[in-house]
Amino acid sequence: MSTEKEIRTALTNVMDPEIHMNIIDLNMVKKIQIKNDVVDVLIALTVAGCPLADTIKRDVKNELIKLQGINKVNADTTVMSKEELSILKTKVQKKSGKSEKDLIGRLEKKNNENIIAVVSGKGGVGKSLITALFASELKRLGYNVGILDADITGPSQAKIFGVTKRILKGRNGMIPAETSTGLKIISLNLMLDDPERPTIWRGPIINNLIRQLYSDVDWGDLDYLLVDLPPGTSDASLTVFQSLPLSGVVIVSTPQDLAKMIVSKSANMAKALNIPLIGLVENMSYLSCKKCGERNYILGESESQKFADKLGTKLIVSLPLDPNVAQLCDNGKIEEYQNKIIKSGIQAVENHVKKYADKTEIEAIIGSAGKKLSSAWNDSEKRENKKFKLTPM
Known part of the structure; x- marks a missing residue:
């Protein structure tokens, strides 16, 4: 029979998914009870209703069942006090050497992927x-494509693509789920035992x-x-904008003035x-009549080009309402949908990425000289020719 000390040692292999420290060091293991070949473990979580509670309990069971003399493990959870x-x-x-204010920083690109926020x-x-739709079209064009579902409290990409297989851990990190065409998806719903559990x-x-x-x-x-x-411009959006090495963003709106006001934010x-x-x-943008093809602007007459001009960008797609889309989303078969209108949006993305890549390459060449350079105005040049002076930092 294993001792409590041996059990605690084994539990140092169980990591908290959010904090990346083991549950022993975090003092999350509140009680261990051993009776014959059965072990009961009580784990204190940081928040009530934690969606990853089942993951922690599963990891606890997997570690302890390996120990000699243990044939059954019961893992229950409670919630930490404020203290x-x-x-x-x-x-x-x-441990991190950082204060709460320091925790958000720019992450480095993992490879050479172009990261586009919608x-x-x-x-x-x-x-x-x-x-x-954009991911599916890019995949059809032969690109390797992934989707990061950053809508943590309302994830929907797994449902749209009909993906149900849980995300697994590999040697180099979590392994994304794959759709029927090989498109990769990471979504919180694929980490939960019950996709309807609230976050x-x-x-x-x-x-x-x-x-x-x-x-x-x-x-x-x-x-x-x-x-x-x-939706919104608070924590989640700010984290993506500040943390991920984005190549650019695609803005989505509808013809309604109310939507435009919020989208502008x-x-x-x-x-x-x-x-x-x-x-x-x-x-x-509109609903086309099946019989005559006439466009019905049920959300109001479109002024999308005017709105794009106001935002200082270009209109890349005006997508109509299509009843088939809703059915394909509900059935998890969105990859079957094709509309030539989407191609213009994809072309805009490709053109932007090429332009962005060229700019990045130029910056890399400048940086390869071995010095970090910053542009600073020289006062005399500013008065005369307004030329930039590159000053080593």
């Missing part, structure tokens, strides 16, 4: 649909998970990684953070 959370927070910050700010305009998390935990869904995943060699953002947020706008997609 325990405060101690944990101090311990994590001490944003809106407004809910219900079709960000997830546009992400899925009751505060901002800092969501922020950390979004970063992990990029950095701790074995994406392989991708040409494009599309990031499906949730996301576009202005991207510009404020120096993230280039690839273009505007107007979803639900």
Whole structure:
């Protein structure tokens, strides 16, 4: 029979998925009871209703069942008190050497993928649909494509593509799920035993998970990684904009003035953070009559080009309402949908990426001289010819 000390040693192999420290060091193991060949373990979680509770319990069982004399493991959970959370927070910050303000930083590109965020700010305009359609079309063109579902509290990409297989851990990180065409997807729903379980998390935990869904995943060699953002301009969007090495953003709107007002916030947020706008997609632009082909503007007459001009970008797609799309999404078969209108949006993405890559290559050549350079005005030159002076830092 294994001793409590041996059990605690084994549990140092169980890591908290968000914090990346083992549950013993985090003082999450509150009780161990041994009776004959049965072990009961009580684990204190950082938040109530933690969606990854089942993952931790499963890892606990997998580690302890390996020990000699243990044939059954019962793992239950409770929630940390405020005092325990405060101690944990101090311990994590001490180990990382960072304060809470320092935790958001730019992540490095894993490979040479072009990372495109699909944003809106407004809910219900079709960000997830546009992400899925663009990803599917890029895949049809022969690109290696992945989707990062950053809508943590309302993930939908797994459902849209009909993916149900749980995400597994590999040697180089989490292994994304794959669709029937080989498109790779990471979504929180693929980590949960019950996809209808709510994610009751505060901002800092969501922020950390979004970063992990990029950095701790074995994406392989991708040409494009599309990031499906949730509505709003707060924590999740800010984390993606500040943490991921984005090539640009696609803005999604509808013809409604209300939607445009909210969408403008996301576009202005991207510009404020120096993230280039690839273009505007107007979803639900019109509904075509099946008999005569006449366009019915059921959400109002489109002024998408005028709106794109206001945002300082270009209109790349005006996508009609199509009843077939809803059915394909519900059945998890969105990859079967094809519409030549989408190709113009993809061409805009390709053109932007090429331009962005050329700019990055020039910057890399400048940097290869062995010095980090910054552009600074020389006062005399500013008065005369307004030329830039490159000053070593």
